[in-house]
Amino acid sequence: MERRHLPLGGRLRGPVTLLALAAVPVAVLAVFFVLPVVGMVGRGFRPEGHWDVGGVLDVLARPQVHRVLWFTVWTSTAATAVTLVLGLPAAYVLHRLTVPLRRVVRAALLVPFVLPTVVVGVAFRQLFTGPLARLHVDGTPWAILAGLVFFNAAVVVRAVGAAWESLDPRPGEAAAALGASPGTVFRTVTLPALRPAIVGAGSVVFLFCATSFGVVLTLGGLRYASVETEIYLLTTNLLDLQGAAALSLLQLLVVVALLLIGARTRPMRTSTQRAPARPRRPRRGDLPQLAVTVLLLAFVALPLATLLIGSLQVDGHWSLANYRALDSTGSHQALLEPATTALNLSLRIAVDATLLALTLGLLVALSVTRRARTRGERRLRGILDALFMLPLGVSAVTLGFGFLVTLDRPPLDLRDSPWLVPIAQALVALPLVVRTLVPALLGIDDRQRQAAASLGAGPWRAVLVVDVPVLWRPLLASAGFAFAASLGEFGATSFLARDENATLPVVIYRLLGHPGAMNYGMALAASCVLAATTAVVMLVVERLRVPSLGVL
Amino acid sequence: MLSLREVSVRYDGSPALTDVSLDLPDGQVLAVLGPSGSGKSTLLRAVAGLEQSTGTIAWDDRDLTGVPTHKRGFALMFQDGQLFGHLTVAANVGYPLRLRHVPRPRRRERVAELLALVGLAGYERRLPGTLSGGERQRVALARALAVEPRLLLLDEPLSALDAGLRGRLAADLRAILVAAGTTALLVTHDQEEAYAVADRLAVVRAGRLVQEGPVAQVWQRPADPETALFLGYARVLEGAPAAAVLAAAGVGHAGPATVAVRRSALVLAEDGPLSGVVAQARATPDQVRLVVDVDGVGEMDAVAGSAAHPGPGEKVRLRADQDRLSILS
Numbered sequence: 001m002e003r004r005h006l007p008l009g010g011r012l013r014g015p016v017t018l019l020a021l022a023a024v025p026v027a028v029l030a031v032f033f034v035l036p037v038v039g040m041v042g043r044g045f046r047p048e049g050h051w052d053v054g055g056v057l058d059v060l061a062r063p064q065v066h067r068v069l070w071f072t073v074w075t076s077t078a079a080t081a082v083t084l085v086l087g088l089p090a091a092y093v094l095h096r097l098t099v100p101l102r103r104v105v106r107a108a109l110l111v112p113f114v115l116p117t118v119v120v121g122v123a124f125r126q127l128f129t130g131p132l133a134r135l136h137v138d139g140t141p142w143a144i145l146a147g148l149v150f151f152n153a154a155v156v157v158r159a160v161g162a163a164w165e166s167l168d169p170r171p172g173e174a175a176a177a178l179g180a181s182p183g184t185v186f187r188t189v190t191l192p193a194l195r196p197a198i199v200g201a202g203s204v205v206f207l208f209c210a211t212s213f214g215v216v217l218t219l220g221g222l223r224y225a226s227v228e229t230e231i232y233l234l235t236t237n238l239l240d241l242q243g244a245a246a247l248s249l250l251q252l253l254v255v256v257a258l259l260l261i262g263a264r265t266r267p268m269r270t271s272t273q274r275a276p277a278r279p280r281r282p283r284r285g286d287l288p289q290l291a292v293t294v295l296l297l298a299f300v301a302l303p304l305a306t307l308l309i310g311s312l313q314v315d316g317h318w319s320l321a322n323y324r325a326l327d328s329t330g331s332h333q334a335l336l337e338p339a340t341t342a343l344n345l346s347l348r349i350a351v352d353a354t355l356l357a358l359t360l361g362l363l364v365a366l367s368v369t370r371r372a373r374t375r376g377e378r379r380l381r382g383i384l385d386a387l388f389m390l391p392l393g394v395s396a397v398t399l400g401f402g403f404l405v406t407l408d409r410p411p412l413d414l415r416d417s418p419w420l421v422p423i424a425q426a427l428v429a430l431p432l433v434v435r436t437l438v439p440a441l442l443g444i445d446d447r448q449r450q451a452a453a454s455l456g457a458g459p460w461r462a463v464l465v466v467d468v469p470v471l472w473r474p475l476l477a478s479a480g481f482a483f484a485a486s487l488g489e490f491g492a493t494s495f496l497a498r499d500e501n502a503t504l505p506v507v508i509y510r511l512l513g514h515p516g517a518m519n520y521g522m523a524l525a526a527s528c529v530l531a532a533t534t535a536v537v538m539l540v541v542e543r544l545r546v547p548s549l550g551v552l
Numbered sequence: 553m554l555s556l557r558e559v560s561v562r563y564d565g566s567p568a569l570t571d572v573s574l575d576l577p578d579g580q581v582l583a584v585l586g587p588s589g590s591g592k593s594t595l596l597r598a599v600a601g602l603e604q605s606t607g608t609i610a611w612d613d614r615d616l617t618g619v620p621t622h623k624r625g626f627a628l629m630f631q632d633g634q635l636f637g638h639l640t641v642a643a644n645v646g647y648p649l650r651l652r653h654v655p656r657p658r659r660r661e662r663v664a665e666l667l668a669l670v671g672l673a674g675y676e677r678r679l680p681g682t683l684s685g686g687e688r689q690r691v692a693l694a695r696a697l698a699v700e701p702r703l704l705l706l707d708e709p710l711s712a713l714d715a716g717l718r719g720r721l722a723a724d725l726r727a728i729l730v731a732a733g734t735t736a737l738l739v740t741h742d743q744e745e746a747y748a749v750a751d752r753l754a755v756v757r758a759g760r761l762v763q764e765g766p767v768a769q770v771w772q773r774p775a776d777p778e779t780a781l782f783l784g785y786a787r788v789l790e791g792a793p794a795a796a797v798l799a800a801a802g803v804g805h806a807g808p809a810t811v812a813v814r815r816s817a818l819v820l821a822e823d824g825p826l827s828g829v830v831a832q833a834r835a836t837p838d839q840v841r842l843v844v845d846v847d848g849v850g851e852m853d854a855v856a857g858s859a860a861h862p863g864p865g866e867k868v869r870l871r872a873d874q875d876r877l878s879i880l881s
Contacts, residue, residue: 170630178651
């Protein structure tokens with residue numbers, strides 16, 4: 001019998017095999033994502049076992065809901081605009097110019113993105129009640145806005161920066177040679193080429209802002225609520241499931257719409273060889289961009305520095321007492337277990353979640369990058385691709401609460417399972433893993449595999465020779481992202497983690513909620529520990545030089 | 553007039569171009585010829601102001617140091633055209649005119665003129681993605697000419713095209729440049745392209761200018777053996793073989809000589825002064841190409857009319873054509 005030496009991707013043909021490859025992730029997503037979200041939303045539509053659509057629609061007419069919607073839209077829009085204004089010059093400086101400490105600065109700007117949202121909240125509260133108290137920003141929407149920009153600047157810098165870096169410099173040079181001044185070159189050549197990346201980054205930032213939970217909850221308190229925190233308040237405090245379901249559904253629709261826009265504008269990859277742009281030394285004309293970058297850096301560093309200084313002070317004196325207190329349960333019995341136990345647990349859960357997310361992500365990435373031979377297959381692939389992006393934007397609160405209401409009875413009674421939290425976190429991290437692996441896989445020219453096959457390499461051998469050398473870095477990088485994301489996950493975990501086995505972000509939030517200087521100091525110290533851990537992970541990721549987040 | 557004095561460019565400390573000096577009179581086309589990696593594109597980019605260089609680059613005795621690319625009044629045409637993919641052909645060609653605030657009706661008129669000049673009349677509404685490689689290069693040329701540049705810089709303008717098209721377009725390019733009276737600096741690794749388009753030739757090797765002058769002069773008197781081989785001479789002979797070939801061609805030369813010989817310098821002739829044994833023979837449409845082991849010279853290339861069919865092992869006589877060899881020293 002003739003043995004066909006075709007690589008893995010080429011041997012498995014047709015939609016059937018596409019589904020076979022995607023079967024495990026699809027099943028996991030169905031059980032642990034679609035089921036909980038549908039269960040949660042369904043509970044709102046059928047409060048007493050019969051349909052009540054009118055009740056849900058009534059929710060949307062409530063003035064409070066209008067307030068919440070308006071607040072979400074305007075803060076997200078404003079935060080997106082500010083993030084773009086600050087992020088674009090920084091993307092240019094950090095990806096097209098040779099500035100000292102370029103890599104370190106890039107990694108530093110990435111830290112906020114994976115920083116636990118609770119930590120971001122704590123840092124800004126510390127900043128606005130401490131050094132910048134004179135601005136009277138604490139407890140206003142401006143604080144929330146600042147937190148959102150802080151959190152998302154990295155997305156713009158990375159996504160647009162990666163596009164800028166791979167941008168062929170020659171059309172710009174051609175325009176300059178035709179008499180275009182640098183400003184005109186930017187307006188007529190560079191900007192049109194970057195538009196997909198900018199629109200893509202902008203829509204992702206808007207998505208993150210609109211579904212941000214930890215930042216709004218810690219900085220907005222009870223005065224200001226976004227859709228996400230309102231869902232949380234409705235479900236936990238007011239037990240108004242109908243209202244929560246209506247908001248969840250609305251959010252889901254907006255997220256899907258935004259993801260569709262994102263997929264439309266995702267930059268098309270061409271396989272043509274491009275002249276690599278060598279970063280050049282800054283000139284005088286780059287001063288404004290450099291100034292904005294320094295501003296952004298200060299904006300990112302200031303809250304973190306305040307946080308660090310705050311954690312090192314007790315009653316105005318330098319002390320490590322806050323850190324030493326981490327092995328206690330805080331004052332007024334704020335915690336059931338010491339914070340160190342929570343850290344330990346966080347790390348263990350993060351490892352589990354990372355392994356899960358990597359396995360699922362790799363399967364998803366392999367299936368959505370397979371060469372589609374028919375239109376039906378291509379469409380199926382597109383649907384799968386979009387499906388696995390959903391957890392990115394769906395309210396983590398909805399997911400967490402959905403877990404509680406649907407996975408609590410046989411055959412799936414996971415209420416007390418130690419896997420509940422890792423699974424939820426893996427789902428939240430999944431889009432990051434997929435978005436890091438997919439470009440790397442797409443970057444492999446299929447002809448390389450064909451060449452390997454023609455030289456006598458069997459399918460697995462071809463994967464080993466062609467795919468593995470390209471893939472191991474992105475794989476490690478996505479492991480870092482997943483680990484950091486899981487370590488900082490707060491929305492879903494805050495529902496699922498019990499008091500006796502809370503993760504560190506949950507512990508921080510709990511400490512903040514309890515009165516007492518010691519509890520507050522412990523929250524600061526724990527935030528620093530968490531921030532330092534994620535920062536180290538991110539530095540390692542940055543060293544791998546993977547254009548991660550480039551095509552979110 | 554463009555003049556370069558001791559122009560050098562370094563990339564990360566390693567020299568890409570060293571002490572290049574040359575002059576290009578108005579209205580002439582200079583081809584900078586060199587193998588890939590010789591620094592010829594760097595030279596072009598330095599003239600365009602896209603590379604930091606030392607030394608002096610001047611136009612009509614005005615030093616251009618510190619003058620940014622867009623203020624030099626030079627147009628640059630890239631190897632693959634670098635058309636703006638999001639603009640139509642008309643918008644691409646009209647781009648430099650729009651920068652110069654040329655009013656719209658005049659602009660439209662000028663774009664039509666330029667497209668007609670490059671043989672693409674009526675292509676205004678097309679997008680670059682729908683054009684063939686040759687058409688894209690023509691549009692790029694039209695766009696570069698729209699600037700009415702005092703100097704047109706062409707970076708391997710025809711290399712990306714296939715051989716047949718390259719030949720046709722090279723002749724067109726020459727005609728267009730002459731018609732527009734443009735001073736041009738052309739960079740290429742292909743001597744045929746250089747001969748077809750240029751008035752003057754500059755040979756660059758390993759970042760240094762080896763030879764510069766009118767095309768015919770450079771072609772007839774290569775500066776050294778390497779240049780001769782690069783310019784398409786088949787072999788370079790020294791000592792006794794060189795003397796034998798010179799004697800056969802009837803050229804007198806005192807002392808030891810170095811001779812560059814073209815493939816067609818030795819021609820099969822019954823009464824020729826050289827004799828040898830055919831080692832290989834290959835028929836081409838125009839002539840038969842031979843490799844002959846010539847007595848007292850060694851293995852040489854030779855040609856015969858397509859009527860003759862000498863086979864390997866056959867003894868033949870050859871004459872040497874003095875127009876097809878060059879005495880290097």
